[in-house]
Amino acid sequence: MSLNKYSKVVTQDPTQPAAKAMLHAIGLSNDDLCKPFVGIASTGYEGNPCNMHLNDLSKNIKNGINKNELIGLIFNTIGVSDGISMGTQGMRYSLPSRDVIADSIETVMQAMAYDSLITVVGCDKNMPGALMSMLRLNRPSILVYGGTIAPGCHNGKKLDVVSAFEAWGEKVSGKINENEFSDIIKMLVLAPERAVECIRLTRCHQQLKQWGCLFRLILQILQLVLIKLKNVIWLEKLFLI
Numbered sequence: 001m002s003l004n005k006y007s008k009v010v011t012q013d014p015t016q017p018a019a020k021a022m023l024h025a026i027g028l029s030n031d032d033l034c035k036p037f038v039g040i041a042s043t044g045y046e047g048n049p050c051n052m053h054l055n056d057l058s059k060n061i062k063n064g065i066n067k068n069e070l071i072g073l074i075f076n077t078i079g080v081s082d083g084i085s086m087g088t089q090g091m092r093y094s095l096p097s098r099d100v101i102a103d104s105i106e107t108v109m110q111a112m113a114y115d116s117l118i119t120v121v122g123c124d125k126n127m128p129g130a131l132m133s134m135l136r137l138n139r140p141s142i143l144v145y146g147g148t149i150a151p152g153c154h155n156g157k158k159l160d161v162v163s164a165f166e167a168w169g170e171k172v173s174g175k176i177n178e179n180e181f182s183d184i185i186k187m188l189v190l191a192p193e194r195a196v197e198c199i200r201l202t203r204c205h206q207q208l209k210q211w212g213c214l215f216r217l218i219l220q221i222l223q224l225v226l227i228k229l230k231n232v233i234w235l236e237k238l239f240l241i
Contacts, residue, residue: 003036006113006139011037028071038065039114040074041105041133043126048081048187050123054146058120061144065118073114077104079126083161083189094125101129106136115139122146152187159188 002008010019011033040062044054065072080097084090094209108200109117116139116146119130127145152159164185166204 004034004115006115007037010113032071035069035071036115037113038070039105039109039112040065040072040073041108041119041130042074042076043079043101043121043123043130044076045079048084048123049149050080050081051079051126051146054120054122057146059122060166061118072118073112075108075112077101077126077129079123082124097125098129098132102132102136103112104158105130105133109133109137109139117141118144120144120146140172150190152190154184154187159184161189164188164231180195 004011010016011023013019020033040058042054042058044051044056044058046052055074055076062072062074078097078100080094082088082091082094104118105117108114117134117137118141119134121127121130121143122145127143130143134143152163159162167176167181167184167188170176171178176184
Protein backbone atom coordinates (compact mmCIF):
# COMPACT_ATOMS: atom_id res chain seq x y z
CA MET A 1 0.00 0.00 0.00
CA SER A 2 1.38 3.40 -0.97
CA LEU A 3 1.94 5.88 1.81
CA ASN A 4 0.82 8.80 -0.37
CA LYS A 5 -2.72 7.45 -0.56
CA TYR A 6 -4.33 10.89 -0.39
CA SER A 7 -1.69 13.30 -1.70
CA LYS A 8 -1.25 11.37 -4.97
CA VAL A 9 -4.67 12.70 -6.01
CA VAL A 10 -3.01 16.09 -6.57
CA THR A 11 0.65 15.11 -7.02
CA GLN A 12 0.39 12.15 -9.43
CA ASP A 13 -2.76 12.94 -11.43
CA PRO A 14 -1.79 14.39 -14.86
CA THR A 15 -5.09 16.28 -14.96
CA GLN A 16 -3.96 18.40 -11.99
CA PRO A 17 -1.14 20.51 -13.50
CA ALA A 18 -2.15 23.62 -11.55
CA ALA A 19 -1.79 21.75 -8.25
CA LYS A 20 1.70 20.61 -9.21
CA ALA A 21 2.64 24.15 -10.20
CA MET A 22 1.55 25.46 -6.81
CA LEU A 23 3.57 22.77 -5.02
CA HIS A 24 6.66 23.46 -7.11
CA ALA A 25 6.28 27.12 -6.14
CA ILE A 26 6.71 26.26 -2.45
CA GLY A 27 10.00 24.53 -3.24
CA LEU A 28 9.02 20.90 -3.88
CA SER A 29 10.79 18.89 -6.57
CA ASN A 30 9.39 16.10 -8.74
CA ASP A 31 10.90 13.59 -6.30
CA ASP A 32 9.23 15.37 -3.39
CA LEU A 33 5.84 15.03 -5.08
CA CYS A 34 6.20 11.26 -4.88
CA LYS A 35 6.64 11.34 -1.10
CA PRO A 36 3.82 11.25 1.49
CA PHE A 37 2.65 14.63 2.77
CA VAL A 38 2.46 15.10 6.54
CA GLY A 39 0.33 17.97 7.79
CA ILE A 40 1.73 19.60 10.94
CA ALA A 41 -1.05 21.45 12.75
CA SER A 42 0.48 23.98 15.13
CA THR A 43 -1.62 25.60 17.82
CA GLY A 44 1.15 28.08 18.50
CA TYR A 45 0.34 31.74 19.08
CA GLU A 46 1.96 34.56 21.02
CA GLY A 47 -0.87 35.34 23.43
CA ASN A 48 -0.46 32.37 25.77
CA PRO A 49 2.66 31.00 27.54
CA CYS A 50 1.36 27.44 27.01
CA ASN A 51 1.44 27.89 23.24
CA MET A 52 4.04 30.57 22.49
CA HIS A 53 6.82 28.05 21.77
CA LEU A 54 4.81 25.61 19.65
CA ASN A 55 5.56 27.20 16.28
CA ASP A 56 9.28 26.68 16.92
CA LEU A 57 8.62 23.11 18.06
CA SER A 58 6.64 22.51 14.86
CA LYS A 59 9.65 23.60 12.79
CA ASN A 60 11.82 21.06 14.61
CA ILE A 61 9.23 18.37 13.93
CA LYS A 62 9.17 19.34 10.25
CA ASN A 63 12.97 19.02 10.03
CA GLY A 64 12.76 15.52 11.49
CA ILE A 65 10.01 14.52 9.08
CA ASN A 66 11.87 15.79 6.02
CA LYS A 67 14.91 13.70 6.93
CA ASN A 68 12.82 10.54 6.63
CA GLU A 69 11.60 10.64 3.02
CA LEU A 70 8.45 12.52 3.98
CA ILE A 71 7.26 16.07 3.30
CA GLY A 72 6.21 18.06 6.39
CA LEU A 73 3.91 21.01 5.82
CA ILE A 74 3.04 23.32 8.70
CA PHE A 75 -0.31 25.05 9.09
CA ASN A 76 -1.88 26.85 12.04
CA THR A 77 -5.12 26.91 13.93
CA ILE A 78 -6.55 29.05 16.71
CA GLY A 79 -6.26 28.85 20.48
CA VAL A 80 -7.98 30.24 23.58
CA SER A 81 -6.33 30.55 26.97
CA ASP A 82 -8.61 29.58 29.85
CA GLY A 83 -6.19 31.20 32.28
CA ILE A 84 -6.62 34.57 30.58
CA SER A 85 -10.30 34.39 29.61
CA MET A 86 -11.74 32.91 32.81
CA GLY A 87 -14.00 35.22 34.77
CA THR A 88 -14.76 37.30 31.68
CA GLN A 89 -17.15 37.07 28.74
CA GLY A 90 -14.25 35.59 26.80
CA MET A 91 -14.77 32.32 28.67
CA ARG A 92 -17.92 31.78 26.59
CA TYR A 93 -15.67 31.14 23.62
CA SER A 94 -13.33 28.67 25.30
CA LEU A 95 -15.37 25.48 25.04
CA PRO A 96 -16.67 26.17 21.49
CA SER A 97 -13.06 26.75 20.38
CA ARG A 98 -12.55 22.97 20.46
CA ASP A 99 -14.92 22.55 17.53
CA VAL A 100 -13.37 25.46 15.64
CA ILE A 101 -9.94 23.85 16.07
CA ALA A 102 -11.19 20.42 15.03
CA ASP A 103 -13.04 21.86 12.03
CA SER A 104 -10.06 23.91 10.87
CA ILE A 105 -7.60 21.00 11.08
CA GLU A 106 -10.00 18.65 9.32
CA THR A 107 -10.61 21.29 6.64
CA VAL A 108 -6.92 21.74 5.82
CA MET A 109 -6.19 18.02 5.87
CA GLN A 110 -9.06 17.17 3.56
CA ALA A 111 -8.71 20.14 1.22
CA MET A 112 -4.93 19.84 0.85
CA ALA A 113 -4.95 16.03 0.59
CA TYR A 114 -2.37 15.36 3.31
CA ASP A 115 -1.63 11.71 4.06
CA SER A 116 -1.04 11.95 7.78
CA LEU A 117 -1.23 14.44 10.62
CA ILE A 118 0.86 15.64 13.52
CA THR A 119 -0.80 18.06 15.91
CA VAL A 120 1.35 20.23 18.18
CA VAL A 121 -0.67 21.30 21.20
CA GLY A 122 -0.25 22.85 24.62
CA CYS A 123 -3.44 23.99 26.37
CA ASP A 124 -6.83 22.87 27.68
CA LYS A 125 -9.02 23.24 24.62
CA ASN A 126 -6.62 22.81 21.71
CA MET A 127 -5.62 19.35 22.93
CA PRO A 128 -9.13 17.84 22.76
CA GLY A 129 -9.87 19.90 19.62
CA ALA A 130 -6.84 18.42 17.88
CA LEU A 131 -7.75 14.92 19.05
CA MET A 132 -11.29 15.35 17.71
CA SER A 133 -9.91 16.17 14.28
CA MET A 134 -7.60 13.15 14.36
CA LEU A 135 -10.53 10.84 15.10
CA ARG A 136 -12.68 12.37 12.38
CA LEU A 137 -9.95 12.05 9.74
CA ASN A 138 -8.98 8.48 10.59
CA ARG A 139 -5.51 8.94 9.09
CA PRO A 140 -2.15 8.09 10.66
CA SER A 141 -1.79 10.77 13.34
CA ILE A 142 0.40 11.75 16.27
CA LEU A 143 -0.43 14.31 18.96
CA VAL A 144 2.65 16.07 20.32
CA TYR A 145 2.21 17.81 23.67
CA GLY A 146 4.43 20.86 24.02
CA GLY A 147 4.73 20.44 27.78
CA THR A 148 3.25 22.20 30.77
CA ILE A 149 4.29 25.73 31.65
CA ALA A 150 7.13 25.83 34.14
CA PRO A 151 6.27 26.92 37.69
CA GLY A 152 7.51 30.32 38.71
CA CYS A 153 9.43 31.05 41.88
CA HIS A 154 9.50 33.79 44.50
CA ASN A 155 11.98 33.87 47.38
CA GLY A 156 12.89 30.25 46.67
CA LYS A 157 9.27 29.04 46.72
CA LYS A 158 7.72 27.37 43.69
CA LEU A 159 4.59 29.02 42.33
CA ASP A 160 1.76 27.96 40.03
CA VAL A 161 -1.50 29.47 38.76
CA VAL A 162 -3.28 28.67 42.05
CA SER A 163 -0.67 30.79 43.81
CA ALA A 164 -2.22 33.85 42.12
CA PHE A 165 -5.44 33.40 44.07
CA GLU A 166 -3.57 32.57 47.27
CA ALA A 167 -1.52 35.76 46.87
CA TRP A 168 -4.68 37.77 46.27
CA GLY A 169 -6.16 36.39 49.49
CA GLU A 170 -2.98 37.25 51.41
CA LYS A 171 -3.06 40.77 49.99
CA VAL A 172 -6.72 41.31 50.92
CA SER A 173 -6.10 39.96 54.42
CA GLY A 174 -3.08 42.23 54.86
CA LYS A 175 -0.47 39.48 55.10
CA ILE A 176 1.45 40.90 52.15
CA ASN A 177 1.62 44.38 50.65
CA GLU A 178 0.99 45.53 47.07
CA ASN A 179 4.66 45.34 46.09
CA GLU A 180 5.10 41.74 47.19
CA PHE A 181 1.79 40.81 45.55
CA SER A 182 2.98 42.37 42.30
CA ASP A 183 6.31 40.53 42.52
CA ILE A 184 4.54 37.19 42.96
CA ILE A 185 2.24 37.79 39.99
CA LYS A 186 5.17 38.75 37.77
CA MET A 187 7.03 35.55 38.64
CA LEU A 188 4.00 33.25 38.74
CA VAL A 189 4.20 31.83 35.22
CA LEU A 190 7.43 31.88 33.27
CA ALA A 191 8.14 32.02 29.56
CA PRO A 192 10.30 29.11 28.38
CA GLU A 193 13.54 31.14 28.36
CA ARG A 194 12.95 32.37 31.93
CA ALA A 195 11.97 28.98 33.28
CA VAL A 196 15.52 27.60 33.14
CA GLU A 197 16.87 30.55 35.12
CA CYS A 198 14.15 30.22 37.75
CA ILE A 199 14.81 26.49 38.16
CA ARG A 200 18.51 27.26 38.62
CA LEU A 201 17.79 29.90 41.25
CA THR A 202 15.39 27.60 43.10
CA ARG A 203 17.97 24.83 43.18
CA CYS A 204 20.61 27.26 44.43
CA HIS A 205 18.24 28.41 47.17
CA GLN A 206 17.55 24.80 48.18
CA GLN A 207 21.27 24.03 48.20
CA LEU A 208 21.95 27.06 50.37
CA LYS A 209 19.27 25.87 52.81
CA GLN A 210 20.88 22.43 52.89
CA TRP A 211 24.31 23.92 53.48
CA GLY A 212 22.79 26.13 56.17
CA CYS A 213 21.39 23.07 57.95
CA LEU A 214 24.73 21.32 57.69
CA PHE A 215 26.53 24.38 59.02
CA ARG A 216 24.17 24.60 62.02
CA LEU A 217 24.74 20.91 62.72
CA ILE A 218 28.52 21.42 62.67
CA LEU A 219 28.16 24.34 65.08
CA GLN A 220 26.09 22.24 67.46
CA ILE A 221 28.71 19.47 67.38
CA LEU A 222 31.48 22.01 68.06
CA GLN A 223 29.51 23.41 70.96
CA LEU A 224 29.14 19.93 72.46
CA VAL A 225 32.86 19.29 71.97
CA LEU A 226 33.75 22.59 73.65
CA ILE A 227 31.45 21.86 76.56
CA LYS A 228 33.10 18.48 77.07
CA LEU A 229 36.55 20.05 76.82
CA LYS A 230 35.60 22.62 79.46
CA ASN A 231 34.40 19.83 81.73
CA VAL A 232 37.65 17.91 81.22
CA ILE A 233 39.74 21.01 81.97
CA TRP A 234 37.66 21.69 85.11
CA LEU A 235 38.18 18.12 86.36
CA GLU A 236 41.93 18.29 85.70
CA LYS A 237 42.16 21.51 87.70
CA LEU A 238 40.14 19.91 90.54
CA PHE A 239 42.42 16.90 90.83
CA LEU A 240 45.55 19.03 90.54
CA ILE A 241 44.37 21.04 93.48
